Amino acid sequence: MDSTTLAPGLVADIIARSETTGWEPWLSHVAGAAGCSAPVRLRGDLHTVNETTGQILSARSTDTMPDRVIYKACGTRRASLCPTCAKTYQHDAFHLVRSGMTGGKGVPESVTAHPALFVTLTAPAFGPVHTRALTASGKVRPCRARRDADTCSHGVRLACHTRHDEDAAAIGQPLCLDCYDHDAQVVWNVASGELWRRTRINIDRGLARVAKAHGIAPASVRLRYVKVAEFQRRGAIHFHALIRLDGRIPGDDAIIPPPAALDADIIANVVAEAAASTRFRTDEHDERPEGWLIHWGSQVDVRQIELGDDELSENHAAGYLAKYATKATEDTGHLSGRLTEATAAVYADPEGDHIARLIAACWDLGAEGGEWIKLRRWAHMLGFGGHFMTKARAWSTTFGALRDARAQWIRCQQEVDAEPAETIVLVNYLRYDGTGWHTEADALMASSAAARAREQRQLAREALDELNTMD
Known part of the structure; x- marks a missing residue:
């Protein structure tokens, strides 16, 4: 830290810290929570x-300790709230996911030979939105180039010839806000967990059918998975899942090789068919007496994972899932805590922008009560109330x-x-x-010490990698 760039008040607080507890004893005391943005303070014996x-x-x-408390890291998974704690969660998620494909941490290394798939399941369309897509050569396509584009009833021509940048604010925004079905999207978000559950049931049934067709007892095979939820820029949730085929001994959770007759292509067909066929209708609502039909969108991607594959290896897949396990609604531009009657009006606006209308849809539809109250409870998550990372018990650690x-x-x-x-x-x-550091100076000193520790660990890793390369 350069004292010439610090405000006088910070310098005074840093000097006061030195004169009371001393820098080194205090930094040693808070080391476990040093990089945390909002540590929890605990007092007792x-x-x-x-x-x-x-x-x-x-x-x-x-x-008898500095500040008379213990500092404990907040432990949040959300990078927008605490980057340091979220990074720890991300590292743990990476090892949890990867060990289910490569072995280790209680998982036998034989899983490397098990068929494994990377599956992406998306929401259906609720209205045309601005997008960014690439050609086979890597060039950006025009957003929605249409020579004969229709003009909607609100006077908006449903076309866009712009080649959007990756961070363009328009991506995910409806071409016409008034045509977009915001109600259907938030209902889909709140029902997506049930859609995944039913899809898993249909995948298991499909697996049982193909097992019988190959002369294999259905009880001797099982699919295990780990999945993360991710918000698209339009505010709709979608899922990424790793699915692994295991052999099974009834009554035993041991991970054993599956029958050789069932390969990745067969399992991919089972998953794709289940995703295409799974659908259900929600309970009735005053706004939609017949309920909403819930199903997956047309963009269902099922790819095989192979060790060492440059395009989709086990490390790529694990890193991808771990990355999105630390996010929530950040990519949509919205970030808030749980809403109440007093705070909902700040974010919900049926005549506002896209996200404000989604939140308003949650709040208005949730007024029905009953099962629909979940929409109000999760309005800050645009209706999605599920876990952002889930796994089968025997996937890994x-x-x-x-x-x-x-x-x-x-x-x-x-x-x-x-x-x-x-x-x-x-x-x-x-x-x-x-909760939190006592002063801004304490937060600055703790985060600076944590940054130095991270740099030293990184240098140590690089040195170790260099030594291993020389060997």
């Missing part, structure tokens, strides 16, 4: 206990196991001379004291 005898080996109070392993590793670094780890437990009595 900490005990180290011998698990076998119940003897308290040591006891400490946060009153869990986030909890990864966090426990990281905590255990950190504990081992700090307790070199302690008794064997298996005889010791930590018993803490902590209460919530607040």
Whole structure:
């Protein structure tokens, strides 16, 4: 940090920190949450206990620590709220997804030979929107070039000859706001989780049929998956999923090779047929007595994953899913917390822009009550209330196991001379004291220290890679 570029108040607070707790002791104390944008402050007592005898080996109070609290990272997955914690979540998601394709972390390496697919399922069209597409040679196509384009009842010509840049604000915006079916889109978002569930059932039924056709007992095969939800620029949710075929022993979750007769092409056909055929109608609503028909859009992409494939390898697929697991509505331009009667009016406007109309549709349709109240509950998510990352239980490891392993590793670094780890437990009595850093100077010093630590780790990785290359 260059003191010449800091405001006088920040400099004074940094000096005050040095004179009270000292920089190094304080930075050491907050190291676990140093890069967090809004750490949780905890106050109370900490005990180290011998698990076998119940003897308290040591006891400490946060009153003896700098600031009289412990700082804990917020742990959010959303990069827009805390980039550092989201990066940790992204790394965990990457290893969780990748281990289900390459083995490790409790998954046998034999999974590399299992048929695996990368599947993308999108929402149907609710009206023409501005898009950006590439030709086979990589050139940008005109958005919606139409010589004989119609003019809608609102006087808008439904064509666009612009070649949009990647970050163009027009992408995802309807050509005519008044023609666009905002109600149908938010209903689709709220029903997308049920559509995925029914699709999974139909995939399992299709797998059972092809297994029987090949003389294989349906109970001896199973599809396992991991999926993430992603918002398109138009505000409609779509899903990316990795699907792996495993053999199965009834009553046992062990991951074993599937029968050789069922290959990736067969499974791809099963998935594509299930996606095309799955549809259902929602309950009735005053605005649509017959309900809305829910189905996937025409853009269903099913591709095989092969180890070492330059176009779609296991690393590409895992990185892609992990990246979108840290996002929500950011790409639509909207970012807010849960809405209330008081705050909904700030974002919802049936005569406003595209996102404002989607939020207004959620709020208005949710007034019906019953099951439709979910639209109001998830209006800040444009109707989508599902998890942004889900997986089958036996796909691979869990986030909890990864966090426990990281905590255990950190504990081992700090307790070199302690008794064997298996005889010791930590018993803490902590209460919530607040959220965030006490001062802007504290936040600046913590984030700067975390940035330096990340740079050092990156340099260490590069040096290790160089040594491995030399070997």
